[in-house]
Amino acid sequence: MQSVNDDMDDLFRRAAENYPLRTDSADFNRVLAGMQKAEAASIADDKLKKNSTGKLLWLLLLIPFIWICNGNYFVQQKESKQPVSVYSKTDLKSAAFEQNKLSTPLSTSIERNQTNISAATQTDRKSFAAAYPRIQVQEYLTDEQKIEKDKKITVLNNSNFNNNDVEAKKEIKQQNQMESEAILAVTTKKDSASVLNEKQEIAKDSVNPQSVVSLKKLNKLQNKTKKFYAGVMAGPDASFVKMQSVSKIGINAGIVVGFQLNKKLSIETGALFTKKYYYSDGKYFNRNKLTIPANIIIENVDGDCNMIEWPIMLRYTFKTTTKHRLSAAAGLSSYFMKNESYDYMYNNAGSFYSRYKTYNQPSNFWFAAVNVGVGYTKNFGKFGSLHIEPYIKIPVQGLGIGSLPITSSGLLIGWTKKLF
Amino acid sequence: MAGSQRDQKVLYEQYYGYCLKIVFRYIYRYEKAVDVVNDGYVKIFMNMHRFQFSQPENLEMILMGWMRKIMINTAIDFLRKNNFLPEIGAIEETIWIEDRSQSSDQAMLYKELVSQVKKLPPAYRTVFNMYIIDGFTHQEIANQLGISVGTSKSNLSKARDILQKIVKKSNEAIAVCRV
Numbered sequence: 001m002q003s004v005n006d007d008m009d010d011l012f013r014r015a016a017e018n019y020p021l022r023t024d025s026a027d028f029n030r031v032l033a034g035m036q037k038a039e040a041a042s043i044a045d046d047k048l049k050k051n052s053t054g055k056l057l058w059l060l061l062l063i064p065f066i067w068i069c070n071g072n073y074f075v076q077q078k079e080s081k082q083p084v085s086v087y088s089k090t091d092l093k094s095a096a097f098e099q100n101k102l103s104t105p106l107s108t109s110i111e112r113n114q115t116n117i118s119a120a121t122q123t124d125r126k127s128f129a130a131a132y133p134r135i136q137v138q139e140y141l142t143d144e145q146k147i148e149k150d151k152k153i154t155v156l157n158n159s160n161f162n163n164n165d166v167e168a169k170k171e172i173k174q175q176n177q178m179e180s181e182a183i184l185a186v187t188t189k190k191d192s193a194s195v196l197n198e199k200q201e202i203a204k205d206s207v208n209p210q211s212v213v214s215l216k217k218l219n220k221l222q223n224k225t226k227k228f229y230a231g232v233m234a235g236p237d238a239s240f241v242k243m244q245s246v247s248k249i250g251i252n253a254g255i256v257v258g259f260q261l262n263k264k265l266s267i268e269t270g271a272l273f274t275k276k277y278y279y280s281d282g283k284y285f286n287r288n289k290l291t292i293p294a295n296i297i298i299e300n301v302d303g304d305c306n307m308i309e310w311p312i313m314l315r316y317t318f319k320t321t322t323k324h325r326l327s328a329a330a331g332l333s334s335y336f337m338k339n340e341s342y343d344y345m346y347n348n349a350g351s352f353y354s355r356y357k358t359y360n361q362p363s364n365f366w367f368a369a370v371n372v373g374v375g376y377t378k379n380f381g382k383f384g385s386l387h388i389e390p391y392i393k394i395p396v397q398g399l400g401i402g403s404l405p406i407t408s409s410g411l412l413i414g415w416t417k418k419l420f
Numbered sequence: 421m422a423g424s425q426r427d428q429k430v431l432y433e434q435y436y437g438y439c440l441k442i443v444f445r446y447i448y449r450y451e452k453a454v455d456v457v458n459d460g461y462v463k464i465f466m467n468m469h470r471f472q473f474s475q476p477e478n479l480e481m482i483l484m485g486w487m488r489k490i491m492i493n494t495a496i497d498f499l500r501k502n503n504f505l506p507e508i509g510a511i512e513e514t515i516w517i518e519d520r521s522q523s524s525d526q527a528m529l530y531k532e533l534v535s536q537v538k539k540l541p542p543a544y545r546t547v548f549n550m551y552i553i554d555g556f557t558h559q560e561i562a563n564q565l566g567i568s569v570g571t572s573k574s575n576l577s578k579a580r581d582i583l584q585k586i587v588k589k590s591n592e593a594i595a596v597c598r599v
Contacts, residue, residue: 005580008580008583008584008587009552011533012533012537012552012553012583013552013553014530015529015530015533015534016441016445016534016537016549016553017441018526018527018530019441019527019530019531019533019534020516020517020527020530020531021437021440021441021444021515021516021517022514022515022516022517023436023437023440023441025440025450025454026432026433026436027458028428028429028432028433030458031428031432031458031461031462031465032425034458034459034461034462035462035465035466038462038466039466042466244570245568245569245570246568247567247568247571248566248568279567279568279570279571299574299578300571300574302567302568302571343504343543343567345543345571345574345575351541351582352540352541352544352578352582353506353541354504354506354541354542354543354544355505356503356504356505
């Protein structure tokens with residue numbers, strides 16, 4: 001059989017070299033015209049490339065401005081200059097005294113402070129100035145002591161001040177405001193602008209002399225962990241039907257959002273654009289959705305499709321260090337088919353034909369695949385985390401017009417960041 | 421060689437027949453094959469600066485190999501543009517050279533064989549031409565046509581089956597005529 005094939009191949013090779021084809025149709029002018037067209041097109045292409053490169057450069061130049069305009073630059077710069085300790089002596093000093101352009105001697109006890117406040121309300125502004133040291137006192141106090149102190153001040157305010165003494169009350173309010181601003185200036189543990197706004201609101205509350213819980217709130221806020229995260233993911237995707245060959249490598253790209261339920265578990269979803277390429281023998285291709293005459297036998301199909309994938313995943317973190325995290329995820333994926341194309345090879349009465357057809361009607365496949373993955377995450381602190389996840393998607397139902405059981409495996413690489 | 425128009429014209433006329441014979445195996449219609457050859461030449465002249473050779477003694481062979489590759493690529497681009505759709509209609513007899521010499525029988529046989537290859541579905545024809553006649557590997561064919569290696573092998577096998585049946589039938593017909 002092999003020798004028959006070889007003989008036939010050799011015969012066809014000789015035929016291809018020596019077959020009697022008329023070759024007097026040469027027309028060099030047509031080639032010249034074609035060359036002129038090609039040159040004009042290449043010049044236009046160069047111009048377009050230059051323009052697009054210029055646009056890209058402009059966009060790159062604009063990125064720092066966008067960042068600055070977003071406020072991230074100033075917030076981060078300000079925060080990076082502040083020490084981490086919340087009630088540092090120097091910070092309080094600089095924040096309180098620089099903002100109010102006042103210099104006052106230090107005092108070391110609440111009793112002294114209270115005496116000073118009383119003195120201020122009873123006598124004059126000179127003795128009031130002595131009351132400012134209560135700001136510095138805080139650095140030596142625990143949270144409970146701070147709350148106790150605030151309570152005492154409130155009691156003092158209520159008992160010692162007359163309603164008519166409006167000026168004295170204003171001064172105390174001013175003092176409290178200064179104190180809260182000083183606290184604000186040194187609270188640096190939260191890095192997002194929204195948290196800062198929350199702090200400002202709490203600080204405003206503390207302006208009210210009746211408020212005694214502001215510091216507690218503030219501490220609670222600082223200890224609160226971020227539970228929502230989001231990121232972008234992309235990567236290659238290899239799809240195959242019933243363990244047949246992979247026709248071509250596709251892609252996945254999109255966004256993911258997640259919510260951390262507890263230290264170990266989190267739930268994730270997102271939207272991924274998916275381009276899949278697959279090859280299948282004709283026997284796996286379901287013809288029910290198509291009107292193909294019965295005498296036509298589909299030999300094989302080469303397909304590709306564009307879909308939006310909606311995964312719902314439960315992630316379990318089984319190993320965590322400060323910088324790295326290993327997790328496993330499992331869930332279901334639904335697919336929203338945008339369009340699909342098939343290159344059919346079919347047999348009609350012994351003759352073989354090929355036909356390419358594109359189907360543009362959208363269709364949905366709910367929970368069509370079980371999605372399993374193992375993820376590695378490298379933490380880069382406030383910048384976010386690099387996430388790498390190999391996955392496999394096992395079909396629960398057929399996809400596309402031919403209901404093909406498409407298994408996919410691939411790698412998702414992305415960047416995630418905790419939001420709030 | 422890339423230089424003047426006159427040189428280009430010489431090159432064009434010298435190898436036009438060679439290129440047309442290659443392209444006509446892939447493209448069913450003669451007029452389309454002529455267009456594809458001209459497009460191929462445009463590519464050759466536009467990219468002549470990329471043509472490199474290390475052995476001057478084999479310059480012509482290397483040049484012909486390079487031109488063959490460009491012509492095949494251009495033909496495949498044309499087929500892909502038409503989605504490898506099967507063509508209909510007979511091949512005109514006017515495109516063949518009438519040979520009244522002693523070797524006319526052989527020429528007729530070759531003409532018949534090439535005609536049969538041309539009648540294959542475009543996907544089979546392309547793989548057959550690339551693998552059997554032009555010496556591409558299945559991997560190269562798969563990359564070039566954007567199909568899997570399995571599809572390439574399957575297409576070749578089916579093309580061979582069809583051609584074997586035809587050759588067998590024609591042999592039987594010749595035998596009957598002789599009897």
